[in-house]
Amino acid sequence: MRKEAFQTIRLAFPIIVGELAQMSLHIIDSAMVGAISYKQLAATALVINGINIPFIFGIGMTIAVSQMVSMANGKNDPKAVSHYLFNGFVLCAATAVFISLLLVLGRNFLHDLGQDPEVVALAIPFLKLIGLSIIPMLLFMTLKQFADGLEYTRTAMVLSLLALPVNVFLNWLLIYGNWGFPRLELLGAGWATLITRILLFFSILLLVLKHRNFRRYIAVRKTEWVLRKKTLRDLLGIGVPSSLQIGMEAGAFAVTGILIGTLGAVAQAAHQIALSCASFTFMVSMGLSQAGSIRTSNAFGRSDWPRINVIGKTTLLSAVLYGVFCAVAFVLFRKALPEVFTKNSEVQAMAAVLLLMAGIFQISDSTQAIGAGLLRGIKDVKTPTVLIGIAYWVVGIPAGYYFAHFLKMGATGMWLGLILGLTFASLFLQTRFFKMVKRQER
Numbered sequence: 487m488r489k490e491a492f493q494t495i496r497l498a499f500p501i502i503v504g505e506l507a508q509m510s511l512h513i514i515d516s517a518m519v520g521a522i523s524y525k526q527l528a529a530t531a532l533v534i535n536g537i538n539i540p541f542i543f544g545i546g547m548t549i550a551v552s553q554m555v556s557m558a559n560g561k562n563d564p565k566a567v568s569h570y571l572f573n574g575f576v577l578c579a580a581t582a583v584f585i586s587l588l589l590v591l592g593r594n595f596l597h598d599l600g601q602d603p604e605v606v607a608l609a610i611p612f613l614k615l616i617g618l619s620i621i622p623m624l625l626f627m628t629l630k631q632f633a634d635g636l637e638y639t640r641t642a643m644v645l646s647l648l649a650l651p652v653n654v655f656l657n658w659l660l661i662y663g664n665w666g667f668p669r670l671e672l673l674g675a676g677w678a679t680l681i682t683r684i685l686l687f688f689s690i691l692l693l694v695l696k697h698r699n700f701r702r703y704i705a706v707r708k709t710e711w712v713l714r715k716k717t718l719r720d721l722l723g724i725g726v727p728s729s730l731q732i733g734m735e736a737g738a739f740a741v742t743g744i745l746i747g748t749l750g751a752v753a754q755a756a757h758q759i760a761l762s763c764a765s766f767t768f769m770v771s772m773g774l775s776q777a778g779s780i781r782t783s784n785a786f787g788r789s790d791w792p793r794i795n796v797i798g799k800t801t802l803l804s805a806v807l808y809g810v811f812c813a814v815a816f817v818l819f820r821k822a823l824p825e826v827f828t829k830n831s832e833v834q835a836m837a838a839v840l841l842l843m844a845g846i847f848q849i850s851d852s853t854q855a856i857g858a859g860l861l862r863g864i865k866d867v868k869t870p871t872v873l874i875g876i877a878y879w880v881v882g883i884p885a886g887y888y889f890a891h892f893l894k895m896g897a898t899g900m901w902l903g904l905i906l907g908l909t910f911a912s913l914f915l916q917t918r919f920f921k922m923v924k925r926q927e928r
Contacts (some may be wrong), residue, residue: 490793491800494777500639502773504630509769511653511682513762515675515852518657520827524755526672527828528747531610531758533616535743536609538586541620542736544902546729547581548627550574555635556780560787563709564732568720570702570761572711575625577721582624589617596870599744605819608672615676622680622687629690629703632721634826635780638699645689654684670721727867731858738878744898749890752832753897759827760840760901764851767812769850774805774910775859782863791926805856809849816845817879836897843901850908857915866922873914882907 512534520527551574558566593613596606630642656678663669670677694700709780739761747754778801783795824837861870886903887894895902 488800491798491804494774494781494797494801495804497637497639497780498773498777500643501634501776502770504639504643504646505769505773506766507643507650510650510767511679513766514650514654515679516656516758516762517827518654518661519672519675520755522661522671524828524830524833525602525605525751526608527758528605528670528751528754529612529708529907530675531743531761532596532599532605532609532747533613534758535740535747536596536599536613537589537616537620537645538739538740539587542733544578544585544620544624545627545723546587546727546732547578547721548624548631548722549728549732549862550725551578551628551842552631552776552780553724553783553865554721555632556637556783557787561638564702565706567636568710569712569714569717571703572634572707572899573713573717573761574632574721576713577718577725578624578628578911579621582621585624586617586620589620590614593617594704594730600748601617601744601754602747605747605751605754611840612672612676615673615680617675619680619683625692626683626687628685632694633690633700634776635783636699636745639777641693641697641699642690644685644782647680647684648689651823652685653678656681698775724862724865724867727871728862730868730871734871734874734878735854735911738882738904740844741883742904743889746897746900749896753828753836755828755830755833756836756840757897759824759833759837760844763816763823763841764844764848767816767848768851768855770808770812771805771855774801774808774852775855776809777858778803778856779863782860783865786864793921794864795920795923798831798923801860802853802856802916805852806849809852812852813845816841816848820845835867839898840901843898843905847905847908850912854908854912854915857912857919860919861922864919864922866918870915870918872919874911878907879912881910 516527516530519530541572551570554570554574555567564750585686593610596613616889628744633641635640657675658664660670660674660677681804695704729800743754743757746757778797782794785797820841823841824834828834858870858874861867882903885906886900889899889902893899
């Protein structure tokens with residue numbers, strides 16, 4: 487048991503560091519923009535909430551690449567690995583372009599969300615740049631998932647860490663207008679993100695094409711880099727439900743953010759602070775989820791169900807322990823964390839309350855992510871999608887809306903709804919996974 491847990495954590499660690507580095511880019515943007523005004527911070531929150539659902543759909547499509555690559559790697563079939571890489575890249579590239587055009591051309595939808603007009607005016611040009619940056623970002627993530635599926639998880643980690651100082655430096659130049667550059671404020675953060683993501687994509691592309699670790703998969707490109715309908719269907723069969731699963735969770739948070747935005751810019755800014763912190767800790771859970779998913783997918787390729795059972799139990803235990811740690815940290819530092827983002831005392835006070843709520847759902851947030859990942863590893867994606875939909879959209883969002891508006895609990899009520907949704911999702915998914923394993927072991 488301890489050995490299996492260590493192997494999962496060892497695989498997950500570079501993924502976690504890479505995910506935290508990517509999340510840090512958003513937090514750095516929020517902090518550097520928030521230093522100018524809380525309305526620019528609220529505009530950042532509005533854009534992130536607005537693009538979250540389509541962007542998450544794209545991320546779900548990239549996940550299919552790691553799943554299929556991992557299964558082929560478990561069968562020791564390098565030709566199939568190369569074939570899934572090419573078809574997955576083409577599929578994800580088309581998805582990225584579609585999402586980007588949808589956001590850029592439809593960016594005026596922000597006017598229809600009932601938000602503060604000044605916040606919307608700041609958000610629209612920022613959304614255009616962030617929408618364009620989705621293309622290089624999803625292409626980077628596709629190649630990252632390919633490397634992760636082969637258990638070369640350090641590749642993306644190193645690149646993501648190197649991107650942090652680049653992004654900070656570009657922000658410093660373009661947000662504040664240093665070294666003779668124009669002071670673009672929020673728009674400068676958008677340009678910095680776009681440039682950083684382009685550099686990330688071309689860096690990992692060069693590594694995949696040239697590094698010796700991937701040479702055997704690139705060498706067979708003449709025969710394997712062809713589009714096949716069956717392969718695309720297999721990728722879509724995992725990618726679409728995975729997108730829906732992640733999208734329904736992210737969508738619940740996004741809709742919560744939009745509904746909180748109708749309560750005013752202060753509530754919106756406070757929500758963004760709490761969400762940024764909760765999203766940061768969630769990246770560790772996502773890393774554990776991806777590692778558990780990759781390992782179960784590899785074992786699934788060999789039909790090794792006893793090992794799948796052990797991987798599931800040890801990964802879940804790791805998630806529970808991590809969730810407890812995060813819950814304690816959020817409770818202890820709920821008043822100090824908002825001070826990093828803003829000097830506005832009203833926003834700080836509300837964010838401290840929301841961080842307390844975020845602390846409460848840390849365990850269920852972590853374990854539901856693990857459950858979804860483990861089920862993807864054994865190619866069970868349709869029923870879990872329905873269960874996740876019920877948890878968030880039948881239980882969580884309606885309950886949050888009721889608490890916020892009918893019980894007059896405001897932003898706190900919306901976050902209470904999130905707690906219920908996450909808890910139900912965790913219970914549903916864990917029960918489903920262990921029932922599936924028990925059925926196969928008989």
